[in-house]
Amino acid sequence: MILTEFDYARPAALDEALALLSATRGARVLAGGQSLLPDLRTGADSARLLVDIRQLAELRGSTRTPDGRHLRIGALTTLADLAADPLVLAEAPELAAAARANGDPQVRNLGTVGGNLAAAGRATDLPVAAVAADAVVELAGPGGRTGLPAEEFAAGAPPAGQILTALLVPAAGAAAAFEKSADRATRYPVCAAAVRITPDGPRIAVTGATPRPLRLRRVEDRLRGGPYATEAVLAAFRAEPRELFVPGRGTSAEYLGHLAGVLTARALQRAERALA
Structure with a gap:
């Protein structure tokens, strides 16, 4: 099948992306596209507007939180980058291993942390590691940023009109x-x-x-x-x-x-x- 007709927008800032999602019923977030685009092609999913957030550099990479107790992993971090990140390998090795086990090199080079966590209806690798780590999914919406335990996030569909911005993971060392x-x-x-x-x-x-x-x-x-x-x-x-x-x-x-x-x-x- 071929893709159905939809509009496309590429915002330059997170606030702009949120405004587009709020203004258009049926708008969907496009990041890596490894799940969404095949679903649009087969008819398993639909969209009136694709909001391409790949320009939002603030959603990439991993850092320690100021208190040093957590890692903050941006939602646009690719699975390949997550698997090779020295900080993640040292403090959250189960997440690095889950990313490394996901798909093939092409999937890992394009697929993102946020997309893997939000792949509703698929048994992907990253969510189970996030649940075991007691991680928190950070979401941005019209009312600001909120945190949802990974276990709770995995139990339901991603909230409409919100963008997954980061994964907050307790630092555990090698254990x-x-x-x-x-x-x-x-x-x-x-x-x-x-x-x-x-x-x-x-x-x-x-x-x-x-x-x-x-x-x-x-x-x-x-x-x-x-x-x-x-x-x-x-x-x-x-x-x-x-x-x-x-x-x-x-x-x-x-x-x-x-x-x-x-x-x-x-x-x-x-x-x-x-x-x-």
Whole structure:
């Protein structure tokens, strides 16, 4: 199919972009376009106006917040830049690994942090890492900037008329990891797991095998204090209800629950080794 008819605007400032979104019903934000443009071409999505925000340099790159406790990652940062960023590699390695696992080099060179987080209906890699990291999604709208926990953001569609501007991620050092089993054709995760080991215990999130990126608090409770041996992690996952895992693409809920446990065990063990 060919693209349907729509208007196009390329604002030079964030305020201008927000004004365009507010003034036009059915306006959509264009950043990397790796999800939106194929959806417009197939008819899975529609738009009356594309607001191209790629000129907004303020939405690129990563820095420490003034208090040093968080990383602020701009929404237009490409997945390739995120995967190679020394600051992200040192303080949020699960996000760097999730970006590195996403698609192929062309997708990573064009795809953005904001687009990957906002790809509604797709099991992309970055949201599960953001949930495990206890990250906050920063949104800009007519009323100013607000923050939404990544777990809450992943549970629903991006708010209309707002632009995702940044991801705020607690700095954790090396105590985090990401593991993925990918569909060979699409590179989307059949299952992916992201973990952080904190003084309060592990933070564990899974996607692909579940309806959306989910933090598994009951698994965390069962593993609090360790050990993170594979059998202990698998036992913690076997105690989860099978309906938590959604079968599809030739897989059963039982298989996906086991796969999620295996990937989580690998991630926890990698995070432990990084701490040693």
